[in-house]
Amino acid sequence: MKKIILLLICCFCSIGFSQNYDISPDQLLNSGNVLIQRLKKYEGNAKGNPYISKDFIKGKLVFDNGKIYKALIRLNVSEQKFEIKKDINSTPSAIKIDQAVKVNIGKASYKLHSFNLGSSTNTIGILEECLILDKYSLFYFPQKKLEMPNKTAIPAPTSGYTKPPRPEWRDNSAYLIFYNNKTYKLPTSHKKMMDLGLFDEKLYKKYRKANKLNLKNKESLKGLITYFNSLDS
Numbered sequence: 723m724k725k726i727i728l729l730l731i732c733c734f735c736s737i738g739f740s741q742n743y744d745i746s747p748d749q750l751l752n753s754g755n756v757l758i759q760r761l762k763k764y765e766g767n768a769k770g771n772p773y774i775s776k777d778f779i780k781g782k783l784v785f786d787n788g789k790i791y792k793a794l795i796r797l798n799v800s801e802q803k804f805e806i807k808k809d810i811n812s813t814p815s816a817i818k819i820d821q822a823v824k825v826n827i828g829k830a831s832y833k834l835h836s837f838n839l840g841s842s843t844n845t846i847g848i849l850e851e852c853l854i855l856d857k858y859s860l861f862y863f864p865q866k867k868l869e870m871p872n873k874t875a876i877p878a879p880t881s882g883y884t885k886p887p888r889p890e891w892r893d894n895s896a897y898l899i900f901y902n903n904k905t906y907k908l909p910t911s912h913k914k915m916m917d918l919g920l921f922d923e924k925l926y927k928k929y930r931k932a933n934k935l936n937l938k939n940k941e942s943l944k945g946l947i948t949y950f951n952s953l954d955s
Contacts (some may be wrong), residue, residue: 755785757818761805770891772800772866774827778807778814781827793825799864800891803847804832818846835861837898837905849898852940857954858901858947865894898944910937921950941954 776792784790793806797893798816804825807814820823825832831851836844850862868889897908897919906920913929915937916923929935929949936942 731870747951755820755822756783758815759803759818763880768868770866772798772868772891774799774864778805778810779828780931783819783826784824784826785824795825797825797827797832797848797864799848799866799895800868804848812910824851830934837900837906839905847916853946853947855947855951858899859953860940860943860947861898861900863896865896866891867894868892888942897937897940899947908943912937925950925953 738836748791774797776796778796781793781795782796783791783793793808794810794812795804795806797804801815801816803818805814805816819834821834821836823833825848833851834846835849836846837849838844847863850864852862853861854860869892870889871887896950899906899908901920906918909918910913912935915921916926929946933942935946
């Protein structure tokens with residue numbers, strides 16, 4: 723009888739923990755949820771880089787079926803691809819994910835989403851899931867674009883030789899709020915925020931004054947949507 727009980731306990735433990743393990747790189751790339759692609763190198767003359775962080779950071783890929791792949795990861799926001807390495811000495815690979823994969827990098831959690839910003843077609847992009855509530859959800863859409871510097875920002879040459887200006891990677895990121903099946907791209911001014919018609923103006927002004935609302939700060943925005951979500955529940 724004791725042997726039977728012991729076997730049953732072992733079976734339950736095996737079922738409970740069978741999905742919580744690392745999968746091999748081959749299994750990762752053959753899962754159907756990840757597409758490996760050639761790693762694009764940025765060794766040109768541009769200032770900056772197209773990454774949220776140039777360094778690879780400890781993270782993991784979490785699949786909807788419960789499987790996990792741990793790796794060193796960074797996000798190339800211009801390509802909308804993750805770059806991963808098994809360890810510090812490994813050769814990195816670029817990967818594209820589908821909506822069945824969540825990628826954790828440090829404390830941030832990213833996933834592929836489809837949303838509409840007022841155009842005739844949806845945008846498909848990798849978003850950081852900042853806070854997901856029953857009514858309101860806050861996301862961060864990390865983006866960078868390559869631009870030439872403004873002519874006024876180019877110093878006048880001290881000699882007859884004019885060095886060509888260097889393009890720069892510039893931040894083009896934005897916070898998004900999902901509410902009532904619509905996506906709102908948040909501005910950085912309170913006046914434009916009111917023009918969205920997303921919140922009651924009197925309540926917004928009251929909350930803004932009481933909490934020193936900063937539209938560029940993630941934690942400040944999380945507090946805002948937590949407040950309005952509680953009113954709309």
